[in-house]
Amino acid sequence: MQDIATDTTWVEAAPVSAFEADGGRAVLINGTQIAVYYFADENQWYATDNMCPHRGQQALSRGMTGTEGDEPKVACPFHKKTFSLKSGKCLSGDEYTIKTYPVKIENETVFIGV
Amino acid sequence: MDTKKQKLIVVGNGMTGYKFCEKFVEKGLGEKYEIIVFGEEPWAAYDRVHLTDYYTGTSIYDLKLAPRTWYEENNITLLTSAKIVEINREQKEVTAQDGKAYAYDTLILSTGSSAFVPPIPGIDKEGVFVYRTIEDLEAIKAYIPKATKAAVIGGGLLGLEAAKAVMDDGLKTAVVEFAPRLMPRQLDDAGSQMLQAELEKLDLEILLSKSTRQIAGNGKVEAMEFADETTLEVDMVVVSAGIKPRDELAAKAGLEVGPRGGIVVDNKNQTSDPNIFAIGECALSNGMIWGLVAPCYDMAEVTASNLAGDDKTFDGADLSTKLKLIGIEVASFGDAFGQTDGAKPIVYQNLTNGLYKKIFVSEDKQRLLGGILVGDTSDYNMLFQTYKSALKLPAAPESMVMSGIEGGGMEISVLDLPDEAVICSCENVTKKRLVEAIDEHEITNVGQIKKCTKAGTGCGGCMPMLDDLFTAKLAASGKVVKKVICEHFDYTRQELFDLIKIGGIKTYPELLKKYGKGKGCELCKPVAASLLASIWNEFITKHSTIQDSNDKFLANIQKGGTYSVVPRIPGGEITPDKLIAIGAVAKKYDLYTKITGGQRIDLFGARVEELPLIWKELIDAGFESGHAYGKSLRTVKSCVGSTWCRYGQQDSVSFAIKVEERYKGLRSPHKLKGGVSGCIRECAEARGKDFGIIATEKGYNLYVCGNGGANPKHALLFATDIDEDTCIKYLDRFLMYYVRTAGPLVRTAKWLEQLDGGLDYLKQVVIEDSLGLGEELEADMQKIIDTFQCEWRSVVESPEQLKKFRPFVNAGATDDSIKFVPMRDQKRPANWDEIVTAEKVSEPA
Structure with a gap:
């Protein structure tokens, strides 16, 4: 999340309280569905496309989060394809990549960089 | 630096062309070569072996061998919809369809093959299709609503696949084969009869020994007329009668081609021009065209290795196959027809359940020579390895065709195989490699073996063997094979049950902190959720984030x-x-x-x-x-x-x-x-x-x-x-x-x-x-x-719980990506391809 280009537009998503600790929720930003994940212990936030590229389902925000080694990940609830929340790369052996977005918290509000 | 690099051009981005790219990357050839790959289809290489899956709804994305980004990341220039029309050997240049020329130092031809279309009068009529590319399949799909009965010419592997695809779309279908049996290269008469009987049960009509004299009809197909004076009324014909090497580009450039097609190459895949190589189905190597994935992959690997300075040769390959045809398992390996001198057959046949197993053993009954399996191929891997590694047979070799029958079954363990036994033939992974990987990487599950050796990532047929090998290996090294939940918990489910119950653990974070590591995953979370519910029976939504989607939303x-x-x-x-x-x-x-x-x-x-x-x-x-x-x-x-x-x-x-x-x-x-x-x-x-x-x-x-x-x-x-x-x-x-x-x-x-x-x-x-x-x-x-409580009653009575049931946290909007289509006075969800528009599928180059 360090290499954010200066032309990132920060869009206000929702108050921190609207999200779920150690889980995901979807937000709608300019018509695009984005999944936002919150790892409460480390106070880490991640955001990715909500769509799983495997079957095109808008589902990742409804998946379970976790780690593989040190890599934070989410598992699609449909067929359990897992994706790194850092790189967006599929971790379960397929050649998919999902888009990731930078997240920042200001005044107890979650902003997504698009 | 770049100017010193040699120019490498690959013509053809099919499965073999892709495999070459993969090996190119693996062997670090990018240091030495600048590579351009030309593909004539609009999309990057896809898995043609599983083309029938596309027919039944798998998207092109799933069939892709690698996304375009993979080529970019590895500095491979991939040009699609770019057919090469000419090779100028003097200038060392190829010319694309648009007239642009590209220089090469080394040229790899992996132009593949096209469907062989027999020269039958009327073959050009409307309603005749070949079964080869995604476009072919789309054309067939589009025509099906206009048709009532189809015939598939060709009773080989691909022909039967095509027949299944058309039959599944609701058309009455007949398979027309010139030879007196189905899959003539793999099966004998009895095996073919068994397969035929099973296919006929599924309402597939099988016509053998039929030579098609002409396809009749006024402009479009109406009937097939055979040499034996019989006719078959059909309004659609799918041709799947074999392949024809795509050697026209090579032939035009004056490279030597075989009398019946195929670019002639030596055992290093070199053509008659030392700067040009041919690999895959377009090449005529060791006297034949190799129409299966594994040998084509071998050729790609040989050429890539040699470019990297190795000295490898391709000397032919085993044509053993195992597959599931329309739900019926069929396999054939080694000397399937017992042509070896003194070969002795052992046959097990059961007409009631459609089983046929025939193996050939050597005259002294010491070695397995080959065989045919129809109906049940669960023993294929072991039989194939026994044959391939020339293992000594058990005293009663008949036990090998009697598995599942009292007193029968294989007595040979996967650990008995020699080191050089190739377990995964798609990726050419030996037993030795697998055993080393298990030792070196401290592997704890089969998925990891797949990841670090690539074994089992091709056709997947070797997965049962990988499982056996892994379990046998761990057991042999004295390790207890414990079914732990996942990388986060070194316990079995039963152990976790006791830990939770005795330790009075009430939440997942508590359990993870005390007995686990990391942040958990989609495997251990639902297990813990289930255990907590079985033991304490608390309201499950209390543990919302560790529930699988269904339990999270109670639907x-x-x-x-x-x-x-x-x-x-x-x-x-x-x-x-x-x-x-x-x-x-x-x-x-x-x-x-x-x-x-x-x-x-x-x-x-x-x-x-x-x-x-x-x-x-x-x-x-x-x-x-x-x-x-x-x-x-x-x-x-x-x-x-x-x-x-x-x-x-x-x-x-x-x-x-x-x-x-x-x-x-x-x-x-x-x-x-x-x-x-x-x-x-x-x-x-x-x-x-x-x-x-x-x-x-x-x-x-x-x-x-x-x-x-x-x-x-x-x-x-x-x-x-x-x-x-x-x-x-x-x-x-x-x-x-x-x-x-x-x-x-x-x-x-x-x-x-x-x-x-x-x-x-x-x-x-x-x-x-x-x-x-x-x-x-x-x-x-x-x-x-x-302590039973209706979960839904609890939810509808709790304003806090209700918050979860919103598609977006920042908008009252409903999810408009959800689409339905009408069906029999009700509705059903739209299929993926009904949502995605055509332009999205044919992604921009």
């Missing part, structure tokens, strides 16, 4: 992202008023309704935000959650029983309701189903359930550990002529013992199979109380029963 997620709703209808008994209530709700929310196999009604197509509204109405009408979303008790199915049925011996409906009400809400390692039948006629199909109760004159017989599904098992007789109270006591103990000791997602039948001592042991524990656990198990069950 079953379905295609398209909507949910289905199943209210409990105990024993399948329902009043007219309640039926009307369900109907009214379904109508109001426009839900698709279907009667389930468990005697209840499933309502599909509910949006996440509608779930609480729907449930509010159902609860007001007197319904409760049916727990269809949980790994928990689903239904107890019943027949109408002695109250109405003139044969009934006991009141099966009342007992089924009593049992279902008792165990509703019980969370278990996998779903649980029950059944109660009022007499021996067994109309409730209780023996296909985890527990089945069948009325007798004196009481009930109790059966346990059955299931339907992929591996149907009849439940086994557990106790005879018992009364209702005894039956419930046994069930309490049986179910709780299962909940405690089974692995995750293991149903009762499989659990019993794995239980040391089997059914007799289970009877001792439950009936004779040999472990002294009886009272404890009953008390645990009683606690679950006493």
Whole structure:
């Protein structure tokens, strides 16, 4: 999340309280569905496309989060394809990549960089 | 630097061309070469072997061997929709369709093959198709609504695949083969007859020894006329009669081609021009065209290795195959026809269940030469390895075709194989490599072996062997093969059960902190959720983030992202008023309704935000959650029983309701189903359930550990002529013992199979109380029963809980990506390809 280009537009998503600790929720930003994940212990936030590229389902925000080694990940609830929340790369052996977005918290509000 | 690099051009981006790119990257050839790949199709290389999957709905994305970004990341320039039309060997240049020329130092031709179309009069009529590329399949699909009956020319592998695809689309289909048998290269007459009989059962017409004289019709296909004066009326013909190497580009450039096609290459894949190589199906190597994936991949690897400075050769390959054709397993390996001198056949044939196994052993009965398997290929891997590694045969070689038959089965273990035995032939991975990988990487599951060796990532046929090898290897090294949950918990499910129960652990973070590591994952979270529910029976939404999607939203997620709703209808008994209530709700929310196999009604197509509204109405009408979303008790199915049925011996409906009400809400390692039948006629199909109760004159017989599904098992007789109270006591103990000791997602039948001592042991524990656990198990069950609450009632009464049922946290909007299409006066979710527009599929170059 360090290499954010200066032309990132920060869009206000929702108050921190609207999200779920150690889980995901979807937000709608300019018509695009984005999944936002919150790892409460480390106070880490991640955001990715909500769509799983495997079957095109808008589902990742409804998946379970976790780690593989040190890599934070989410598992699609449909067929359990897992994706790194850092790189967006599929971790379960397929050649998919999902888009990731930078997240920042200001005044107890979650902003997504698009 | 770049200017010093040599220029490498690859013509063709099919499976072989892609494999070459993969090897190019693997061997670091990018240091030495600048590479451009030309593909004439609009998309990057895809998996042609699984083309039929595309036909049945798999998207092109899933068939892709690698996304475009992969080529970019590896500095491979990929130009698609770019056909090369000329090679200028003097200038060392190729010219693309658009007239642009590209210089090369080394040229690789992997132009593949096209469908061989026999020169039959009328073959150009409307309604004749070939079965080769994605465009071919799209054309076939588009024509099918206009057709009523199809013929497929060619009874080989691909022909039968094509026939299945067309037949699945609802067309009456016939296969027309010139040879006197199906799959003439792989099967003998008896094997072909067995396959034919099985295919005919599926309503596929098979015509053998048919030489097509012409395709008749006025402009479009109307009939096929054969040399034997017979005709077959069809309005569509799919040609799948073999392949023809694409050698026209090479031939035009003056490279040597074979008399019957194919670019002539030596065993280093070099053509008659030392700067040009040909690999895959376009090459004529060792006197033949190699039309299977594995040898083509070998050729790609040989050429890439040699460019990297190795000295490898391709000297032909084994053409053994194993595949599933229209659900029928077929395999053939080695000398399948017994042409070796002195070859002795051993045959096992069973006409009633469609099994045919024939192997050839050497004259001295010491070695396996080859064989054919139809109907069951579970022994293929071991047989193939035994043949390939020339292992010494057991004293009674006939045991090798008798697996599954008393006294039969393979006696050779996977660990007996020599190091050089190739276990995964797609990726060319040897046993030695696998064993080393297991040792070096401290591998703890088969998935990791796949990842670090690539074994099992091709056709997947070697997966059972990988499993065996892994288990045998760990067992041999003295390690206990423990079925731990995942990388976060070094415990089995049963161990976690005890840790949670004894340690009084109430939440997942607590469990993870105390006994686990990392942040958990999609494997351990639902296991923990199930255990916490089985032990403490607290409201499951308290542990919302560790529930699988279905348990999180208390509904079953379905295609398209909507949910289905199943209210409990105990024993399948329902009043007219309640039926009307369900109907009214379904109508109001426009839900698709279907009667389930468990005697209840499933309502599909509910949006996440509608779930609480729907449930509010159902609860007001007197319904409760049916727990269809949980790994928990689903239904107890019943027949109408002695109250109405003139044969009934006991009141099966009342007992089924009593049992279902008792165990509703019980969370278990996998779903649980029950059944109660009022007499021996067994109309409730209780023996296909985890527990089945069948009325007798004196009481009930109790059966346990059955299931339907992929591996149907009849439940086994557990106790005879018992009364209702005894039956419930046994069930309490049986179910709780299962909940405690089974692995995750293991149903009762499989659990019993794995239980040391089997059914007799289970009877001792439950009936004779040999472990002294009886009272404890009953008390645990009683606690679950006493603390039952309808999850949906709790949700609709809690404003806090309701917040979760919104598609987006930042907008009141509904999810407009959800689309439905009408079907038989109701609706169904739109398929992926019905949502994605055509331009998206043919991604921009």
